[in-house]
Amino acid sequence: MREYVTLECGECGERNYRTQRQTRGGEGKLQLKKFCSRCGKHTGHKERKK
Numbered sequence: 264m265r266e267y268v269t270l271e272c273g274e275c276g277e278r279n280y281r282t283q284r285q286t287r288g289g290e291g292k293l294q295l296k297k298f299c300s301r302c303g304k305h306t307g308h309k310e311r312k313k
């Protein structure tokens with residue numbers, strides 16, 4: 264099974280990316296370094312489920 268997750272900037276809260284990933288029970292939330300256009304730099308992005 265796959266689910267859609269939104270990657271949200273940890274600093275400003277902007278939702279910059281959408282991605283698909285495989286559902287895995289018990290897995291913690293990932294935090295990825297992504298470029299945020301609002302912050303103008305790379306920040307930690309958190310997964311946000313719908």
Ligand SMILES: [Zn+2]
Pocket residue numbers: 272273274275276277299300301302303306
């Ligand atoms: Zn940001």
